[in-house]
Amino acid sequence: MLKHSRQRDSIKDFLMGRTDHPTAETVYSHIRETIPNISLATVYRNLTLLADLGEIRKLHTGEGPDHFDGNVAPHDHFVCRSCGQVLDLLQEGSTPVRSMDGSPFDGKVESKQTFFYGLCPDCVEQRPEAEDIGNSISRR
Amino acid sequence: MLKHSRQRDSIKDFLMGRTDHPTAETVYSHIRETIPNISLATVYRNLTLLADLGEIRKLHTGEGPDHFDGNVAPHDHFVCRSCGQVLDLLQEGSTPVRSMDGSPFDGKVESKQTFFYGLCPDCVEQRPEAEDIGNSISRR
DNA sequence: TTAATAATAGGAATTATTATCGTTTTTATT
């Protein structure tokens, strides 16, 4: 049985109030302003729980730590390899899922995530001829 | 300047010879049969290097460790939450990348990854009424 | 065939996240 908690409410509210896509660490440092003794483990615990409940989305960007999104409506994301920011994109038109031979995929599809990678509009402007890969944010 | 190495060739050859999507650990244990004293760090180093060169693809599935794909032609992937296997899918029709307001996205898009999650055909057959989420493979 | 430098092996270190566990909160039940 799910019980109420101030910490979880606070985390949920925080995420709903922004359009960027904070990491657990970012959520933690902000919530601490209101609940100074909250634990990082509690932040992770509740972010994962909220994601399992479908109230938020966990984004595995592959670039550093996971990010979290309070907007659960279907949309795609862009990850900037220079500044690391995660931007929302319109979801591209969804076609039926098909195996490599063209036949309909007959597993059970429960969710989908699409990430685009490159340079965000701000960073592309700052270095239009950028050729070098990965020099500002940690790659892994 | 890039120098030749037996280890890197062996890793590349291994990946090109299969259609599944091994993890670094899997690559490591197989290469060890030929080069017994190869280091896991060498495997990671070369997998990352080959991915940066565009010769292979690194897949951030978000479920456990990254996987690697010797097939660099555009296609999507399916990740089974029960058995963990990564399957190839036809890439869904690509439309121009657009921001949330519908305008063309004006960053520089360099790559894209789409993952579908759920139960693969084999696992869906074994438990057709599967309701429970994440009980066999480690979630993170 | 020697000098340079890239790449390696092996292990330590780091990063991100989850598990553990004793304590505190919340909620249902007297």
Added chain:
DNA sequence: AATAAAAACGATAATAATTCCTATTATTAA
């Protein structure tokens, strides 16, 4: 309101995946 059951918590240890470090070896250029 008091009590009891069980969720949730905070603090920290543990784990998983990956990267870093350093002395040595292999490759290429001169």
